[in-house]
Structures are given as structure tokens and as C-alpha cells.
Amino acid sequence: MAMNYFHRILCRSAMWERASATKIIPWALSGLELGSSALEIGPGYGANVRALLERTSTLTGLEIDTALADRLRDRHGGAMTVVEGDGAEMPLPDREFDTVVCFTMLHHVPTVRQQDALFAEAFRVLQPGGVFAGSDGLDTRVFRLMHLSDTCLPVLPQDAAERLARVGFTDIEIDTGAGSFRFRAHRPGTP
Template identity: 55%
Template sequence: MAMNMLHRLCCSSTLWARSVERTLLPWALSDVDLGDDALEIGPGYGANLRVLAGMTPRLTCVEIDPPLADRLSRRYGSHATIVTGDGTATGLPEARFSSVVCFTMLHHVPTQSLQDRLFTEAFRVLERGGTFAGSDGIDSIAFRLVHIGDTYNPIGPDTLPNRLRAAGFADVTVETRGGQQRWRAIKA
């Protein structure tokens, strides 16, 4: 995953953390029960993690970037278990988590095949009846400009439902708002 300097500054900023807490997560997770053992894939700088830790008794986060994972461990290790690893092959136990979430990171997964492997892995580690939920941006000129020099592979909200169903999920919903999409899918 590559991120340009502007993107790194934005994602590590207090302004972004406030936006996540006040706007993004309330919208992305409205009516979602995280249950008692949640997994976040791709926490990045931890803006979501900081809020999620107060929403579930047990939180595990898988971060592919070792320096970011180390930073998360230092800052949030008393609130969550931080695993340095790949969201497409976490090595975590099958059917362990009551929910799996990821936010504004799918567009950094470099290929459609790897994105689909991430969906399959989310399904594998989710317990029956559990929810896979999250949000990501929608392709636009502004979204592309922020990602100059980044890995940038956005998922269209028109294709996401069928890709989640192909991974095994049921009751898939995708909604859009203001350049963002959110999804919910259930492991039946």
C-alpha cells in the first residue's frame, strides 16, 4: 500500500480523527451491532480504532504496514490487539469474530483479486450471523487527486454487492452519500 505525503498528513490529522468520530463512523455503523469481539482490517493511523475500542469489549486490528502497526501498538495496545498482517490472509481463527469492519481502505488494495480475497477472508473469520460492515470513497476527480502517487483502486458501489455475495455474504446492502459508500453484509 502506497500513500503520498498529503494523504499521510490527512489520515494522521486531528481533523480527520474528529470527522471519523462525528460523521463517518456514526453513518457507516448506524444500526450495526459489533458484538463482543470485532476485527478491524486496515486501521492505518488509528482514527477508527480509537472510536471502535469503546464500542466493543474486544477489538483486534490487522495492519499490513509494520511501522503503522508498531505505532498503533504503542498508542492503542491497551485498548486493542494489534496484529501486523495482511487482511487477505490474516491467519486468525475461522469463525472467531462477531463483526468485521474496514473503513476508507479498500481503494488502497491494489487489485480486484486482492480485494475479493479480503472479502473472502472477512467471511472466513466471521461467525455465523455476524456482520461485515464498512465504508469507502467513490471514484471522483477529487478522490483521484488526493491519491496521486498512491495505490488507488476504488470499488464502484454498483459492483460491490455482487462481489460480497460471491464471497459468501447474504443480506448485502450498499448505500451512497456525498462521495462515500457504506455496506453491510451478513454471514448467514
């Protein structure tokens, strides 16, 4: 995953953490209970950690970047468990979490095959009845300009439901907002 300088500065800023806590997470998770055990795929600089900890008692972050995983441990290690690993090949047990979430990171997964593998892994680590939810940016000219020299492969909202269903998710909801889309997909069964 490559991120340009501007992107790295923005994603670790207090402004981005406020935007996440007051806009991104409330919209993406509106009306959704996370349960007692949640996994965030790709927490990056940790902008979502505080807001997620207000919604769940146990938070695990799965981060592919070693330096970011170390930074998360230094900043939030007492409040969450940080696991270094790839969302497309999670080093986590089956049926471990009530909820799996990810925010503004799917477009950094470099191939459609790896994105689909991430969806399958999210399904695998969810308990029956669990929810995979989150948001990502829409593929616009401004979005692409912000990601010059980044890894950037946007997930198209019109394709997301079919891709999630292909790995086993049901009751899939996709909503488009100003500049982003949110999704919710359920693993069938009862907890």
C-alpha cells in the same frame, strides 16, 4: 500500499480522527451492533480506534504496514490487539469475530483479486450471523487527485453487492452518500 505525503499527514491528523468519530463511523455503522469481538482491517494510523472501542469490548486491528502496526501498538496496545498481516491472507482463526469492519481503505488494496480475497477472508473470520461492514470513497475526480502517487483502486458500489455475494455473504446493503458508500453484508447462520 503506497500513500502520498498529503494522505499520510491527513490520515494521522486530529481533524481526521474527529471526522471519523463524528461522521464516518456513525454513518457507516448506523443502527449496527458490533458485538463483543470486532476486527478492523487496515486501521492505519488508528483514527477509528476510540470510536470503535465505544461500540465493542474487544477490538483487534489487522495492519499490513509494519511501521503503522508498531505505531498502533505504541498508541493503543493496551486497548486493542494489533496483528500485523494482509487482509487478503489473514493470520487469524476461522469464525473468531462478531463483526469485521474497514473504513476508507479498500481502495488501497491494489488489485480486484486481492480485494475479493479480503472479502473472502472477512467472511472466513466472521462467526455465523456476523456482519462485515464499513465504508469507502467514491471514484470521483477529487478522490483521484487526493490519491496521486497512491495505490488507488476504488471499489465501485454498483459492483460491491455481487462481489460480496460471490464469497458467501447474504443480506447485503449498499448505500451511497456524499463522497462515499457504506456496506453491510452478513455471514449466514446463527451465532
